[in-house]
Amino acid sequence: MTGFTHRVEQAAEAMRALFPETPLQQSAYLSRKTGAHVFLKREDLSPVRSYKIRGAFNFFRKALAEGEGAGLFVCASAGNHAQGFAFVCRHFGKKGVVFMPVTTPQQKIDKTRMFGGDQVEIRLTGDFFDECYAAARAFAAETGGLMVPPFDHRDIIEGQATVACELAKQIPANPDLVVLPVGGGGLAAGVTGYLADIGWTPGFLFAEPAGAPSLHESLAAGKRMRLESVDNFVDGAAVGEIGRENFRRLKDFPADAVKLIPENRLCATMIEMLNIEGVVLEPAGALAIDALKDLPRKDIRGKRILLVVSGGNFDFERLPDVKERALRFEGLKKYFVFRFPQRPGALRDFLELLGPDDDIARFEYLKKSARNFGSVLIGIETKDRKNFAILARRFEEAGWAYQDITDNETIAGLVI
Structure with missing residues (x-):
């Protein structure tokens, strides 16, 4: 057992004080549709409806054990990271300040406030995330608060890797293929690292929004690349630059291991899962499922495929736009x-x-x-x-x- 594996398993054990394992479910519908045995790791069923609570919890747990962050924790996020951060602040009884862009939907602001209660203050700053993040860092430096990054940190990666730790106990046999959504790369870096450490050798595919291909472009160039522009539709995975530590752990994968998911096609998948399976997914949460459409049926027939469903924080005010995009994609x-x-x-x-x-x-x-x-x-x-x-x-x-x-x-x- 490597040091990384041990730390991940410690994090997973500690996390049970916060919430039980998220379920692994075989999807009869997707299995029939593809001819494969398709399993969904339902991170949309965590207490904050995304896996982001894992990294935040592990960061807090380790910081507090080392005597850091005794006064104040700080984060910048337009969504899932903020909600996980807020939930963990209340769990540990620690004060936190969340910086969110002024353009953040009210639903996400309200949910962050609900999860954090009196422990969390929300500050709306800037029209774009980069402005918001800069304000959060300046505030942390000024007040001595501890920044909790959304993805680019060893402790965050270890926390996200607990998804894989649970999978290893839940799946009846090793998968042939694991499909992971990618934004900043914390989940992908953690899951691939843990499964490799325990001796699993599945194929890996990464599902990234076509309008925010930071991992794909970085792998193609052999170095981290900052995108000149980003389509924010898939807000949970629209990242302009893959994390430094995350890319270090993912840099040996080929660029063609990344499937670029068209945003309008993704909308069709969201509507399909809602209408047929009754599963509410945010755009980022549907990335791995949508990637199945790029896999030739003859290549996956009979294979065991594991998809990580990363989140279900969907604002239903967006539904008309999602339906519109889906209809346009389907012609x-x-x-x-x-x-x-x-x-x-x-x-x-x-x-x-x-x-x-x-x-x-x-x-x-x-x-x-x-x-x-x-x-x-x-x-x-x-x-x-x-x-x-x-x-x-x-x-x-x-x-x-x-x-x-x-x-x-x-x-x-x-x-x-």
């Missing part, structure tokens, strides 16, 4: 800008081109480009993606001038 909803004639009967002529399964989801004049014509944004939903080919033919035959803007991110971002 069941498109947006067009039509050059619409300004004459009586024009709308009726247009509607007569639609089929029985086609529905107008949006109709909005953008502006009148000329006295006889106007630009109209039209959203159409249908029950079969093949219907759009039929519509395109009808539009052409009827002489309608239009542009499909569904996949034009620049225009769609402005008008949809």
Whole structure:
């Protein structure tokens, strides 16, 4: 047993004072769908609905044992790390200050306050995480508070590795493949390290948002790379740079071990899991499940596959956007800008081109480009993606001038 393995097992044992092991469940639905034996490690069922409580608990436990952080703990987070931090502050009876961006959804602020109670103060600072993080560090330096990092620290990694410690006792036989979501890399570094130390030799895949591929780019370059821009949709994994210690532990994996998950496809997976399995997942929590779509069925048939479901802190105010993205990915909803004639009967002529399964989801004049014509944004939903080919033919035959803007991110971002 290595020192790392021993420390992880000590952390796992201590953690039982906080919450029981999260369950490992075989998914009958995903198993039937893929032909593999698919198991889900349900970190969305932890007390704070994510695995982040593990790293925070281990950091606090070790800091207090070493006499640090006697006065104040500090963190910066827009979500799951803040909630885990707050829960642990209350558990240990320690004061904590959480810095969150001003743009943080109210639901996440309220849940952090609920978990922390009187032990935690929340400060909203800056529009973006980097500003918020800088303010937290400055505050910690000024007050002597101890910063609790979200992922880039040995004690955080050891805490996240307790996921693997539990898995080793729960799964009936060693898995052929383990799929891990990646944001800052703490979970991936911990789980891969622990399983390797105990002699497991599964394949590993890492699921990363396509709009925030910090691990993929770093592995491809052979060094840590800071992304110039990040799509924040997968907020629990939208990290601009993989952690230093985390990358040191992951640097020997090939870049093609990272699956880049399209955000709109991820939304389809979230809706699928909600409608069929009744499982509520946040975007980051669905990453590993979505990665199954990139695996050829012939390669995984009969294999034992373990997926870590990292979180279920989903704000249902986001559901309309998630459904919208899912429909667009599945080809069941498109947006067009039509050059619409300004004459009586024009709308009726247009509607007569639609089929029985086609529905107008949006109709909005953008502006009148000329006295006889106007630009109209039209959203159409249908029950079969093949219907759009039929519509395109009808539009052409009827002489309608239009542009499909569904996949034009620049225009769609402005008008949809």
